[in-house]
Amino acid sequence: MQNQNKKFLKMVEPMKTGELLAKEGFISQENIHEALVLQKKVEESSPREEHRLFGMILCEQNLITPSVFVKQVVA
Numbered sequence: 001m002q003n004q005n006k007k008f009l010k011m012v013e014p015m016k017t018g019e020l021l022a023k024e025g026f027i028s029q030e031n032i033h034e035a036l037v038l039q040k041k042v043e044e045s046s047p048r049e050e051h052r053l054f055g056m057i058l059c060e061q062n063l064i065t066p067s068v069f070v071k072q073v074v075a
Contacts, residue, residue, distance in 0.1 A: 017054050017073055024072055027063050035061065 015023070018032035035057045042052050055069045 021058070021064065021069075021072060026068060026072065027058065031058070031061075031063050035063075 018027065018035070021027045022029060022032060035054060038061075039052055039054060039057055042050060055064075055073065058064045059066050059069060
């Protein structure tokens with residue numbers, strides 16, 4: 001049985017957070033691009049190499065709520 005589970009896991013590739021939220025209609029491809037650009041700018045400009053998570057950026061931009069994020073991505 002474990003061998004079958006391993007084969008199944010290899011066949012199913014996990015979706016990225018943005019892809020999942022876009023598929024469910026919460027954000028657009030443009031929203032994904034803008035959030036990724038902002039994420040990269042913050043990382044490049046921060047002297048401490050601060051990393052802001054993609055989901056946090058979407059919440060800060062009021063594109064999704066934290067509860068939507070948890071319900072769609074974590075659950």
